[in-house]
Structures are given as structure tokens and as C-alpha cells.
């Protein structure tokens with residue numbers, strides 16, 4: 422099921438090549454206008470590139486400008502499902518029949534395709550909404566229905582276009598968790614400008630800027646040692662994974678970090694990630710005594726200028742301090758320090 426993409430759309434200045442291995446999720450991360458939607462359109466068969474080749478499981482879906490005969494397999498025939506930012510459900514069909522649409526149009530009988538649809542609605546947690554029309558459910562529920570519809574079509578490749586972008590932030594953690602579950606072991610190309618989506622959903626990341634891939638690799642490497650300015654900005658956020666334990670995140674290295682959980686709060690023992698900006702971190706040489714704040718012992722790995730401040734980096738975390746503070750603390754690579762963050766500044770997301 423490997424997906425191979427190598428195509429140029431000259432009019433949009435987009436020319437990229439990448440592969441998504443079978444069962445893998447690749448996040449295509451990039452700022453506005455970088456070319457993400459162009460890649461999705463070509464992958465989905467909605468746009469003909471000027472040159473290149475797009476191939477899924479050894480089958481040529483798009484071939485252009487190679488001198489031979491051009492190929493453009495139409496969208497419905499590519500075994501590719503596209504989940505857009507907006508759910509785009511058929512308004513006159515029930516949620517169940519929206520989801521049954523894919524299997525039905527592949528020739529499955531009415532009752533069998535409804536059985537498949539019911540299974541997928543249960544999988545995304547909205548089986549009780551099967552009889553409703555799209556106009557009678559919330560945006561988050563509609564997006565769940567759209568996920569179920571995309572998967573019920575049994576695609577060999579799933580394309581996700583900023584699946585959380587149009588949703589209220591209150592419902593995104595739960596949907597992200599559902600996606601994490603249903604995307605496991607599928608071949609997925611996820612377009613996003615949200616580093617958290619990449620961190621939580623993708624095995625690998627390709628960073629696209631100005632129509633070119635500027636960084637590429639395992640998600641944790643790209644986010645922790647970014648090679649492009651855009652990823653560095655995104656990855657500037659501190660993220661620590663752990664489990665939720667009595668109001669705090671407990672990391673694998675034994676740290677206990679108090680934070681502010683989203684709604685609904687994670688269950689005890691759930692996998693979570695603590696996220697906080699470098700600007701929320703104060704740097705001390707010793708843990709401040711009697712402070713109710715989080716105190717994380719660190720070793721400084723390097724210092725770099727960052728918008729008039731000094732970014733203090735460790736292998737996992739960053740803090741922004743004034744140049745005066747950096748000088749007073751005598752911070753240098755190899756120095757031991759303590760990063761201090763208030764619980765209110767740390768957002769905790771369920772994985």
C-alpha cells in the first residue's frame with residue numbers, strides 16, 4: 422500500500438516528492454500558502470500536475486509529462502478517501518446513510534452497507550446519532566461522521582486536510598484521540614499546520630515551505646531538532662509526554678508536572694502530553710524553595726538569540742529569558758539549572 426508522490430504544479434510553484442509507507446501516517450506540515458492543499462488535490466485526483474507520477478500500492482494514479490500517455494484516475498476510482506476541514510455530509514441523508522454511501526457505491530447491498538456504517542459510527546462514538554440528519558448534529562459530531570464515512574469506503578490511502586481546523590477547541594482533544602485510534606496501521610497523509618497534530622498522529626513529518634519540502638524525518642526528530650524556521654517556531658512549544666496521575670503529568674523519567682487539563686479531563690493513567698511555551702518558563706540555578714510551581718531540573722545544551730531574548734535550550738525543553746537574566750545566571754552549555762513553570766501555564770492534552 423505504499424504511496425509514492427513526485428509531482429510538480431508549475432502554476433503554483435509546488436514541486437515535492439515523498440513516500441508514505443504502508444500503515445504509516447505522514448504529516449505534511451507547513452504555513453499558509455506552502456502548497457499543502459495543492460499536494461492533497463493532486464493526490465486525490467482533483468488536480469492534474471504538469472509533470473510527475475503518483476502511485477498507490479504499485480498502481481499509477483496520476484502520470485503527467487513523462488512523454489508517454491498521461492494517466493489521471495478519477496477521484497472515485499483511486500481507493501483514496503479525502504477528509505476535508507468541513508465535514509461535507511449530504512444534508513438530505515441520515516448520518517447512517519451518509520456513512521453507508523461509500524460501501525453502497527462500491528456495489529454493496531443496502532443492508533450490508535448499513536451494517537458497515539453502524540460499525541464505523543460505533544468506532545467514532547456516535548452510533549446513537551445514526552438516524553439524525555447532518556443539520557441536527559454538532560460540528561464535532563459531523564466531523565466524526567465524516568471520519569466514519571471516509572473509513573467506511575475502505576480506502577487504501579486516507580487524506581486528511583486539517584481535520585480539526587474548523588472545530589471548537591473544546592472538542593479537538595477527544596476527536597484527536599479518536600483519530601489516533603482509527604488511523605493506527607492505516608496509510609495516511611495528514612495535512613496540518615498544528616505541531617500537536619503531527620506529534621500525536623504522525624509517524625513521520627515532511628515540512629513544506631514555498632512549495633518545497635525543507636525538512637523530513639521522524640516526528641520527534643523534526644520537532645525536537647527542527648531544520649526549518651517554520652518548524653522551529655512550531656516546535657518552539659515545549660511538549661512532555663507522560664501519564665495523567667492525580668492532577669499531574671508523570672513522565673517516563675519520573676518528573677511530576679502539574680498542569681491544566683482540557684475538558685473532559687484525562688482519566689487516571691491516560692497517556693497525555695504537557696504543552697507550554699518557552700515564554701512561560703522562568704530559569705533559576707536552584708529550585709526555588711517553598712514554591713508551589715513546577716520545578717524541572719535541566720542541563721543547558723545551548724543558547725541562541727530569539728527575538729530580543731535568549732532561548733535557553735536543553736535536550737527536551739526551551740525557556741526564553743532576557744539577555745540580562747542569562748548573563749546574571751551565567752548560563753552556558755553544560756550548566757545545571759531549574760526551569761520553573763506555573764501549573765496554569767501548562768496545558769495538558771490527552772493523547
Ligand SMILES: Nc1ncnc2c1ncn2[C@@H]1O[C@H](COP(=O)(O)OP(=O)(O)OP(=O)(O)O)[C@@H](O)[C@H]1O
Nearest residue numbers: 432433434435451452453454455456457458459460
Ligand atoms: N486555485 C488556485 N489557482 C492558482 N494558484 C493557487 C490556487 N490555489 C492555491 N494557489 C497558490 O498555490 C500556492 C500553494 O497554495 P496551497 O493552497 O496549496 O497552500 P496551503 O499550504 O494549502 O495553504 P493553506 O494552509 O493556506 O491552505 C500558493 O502560492 C497559492 O497562492
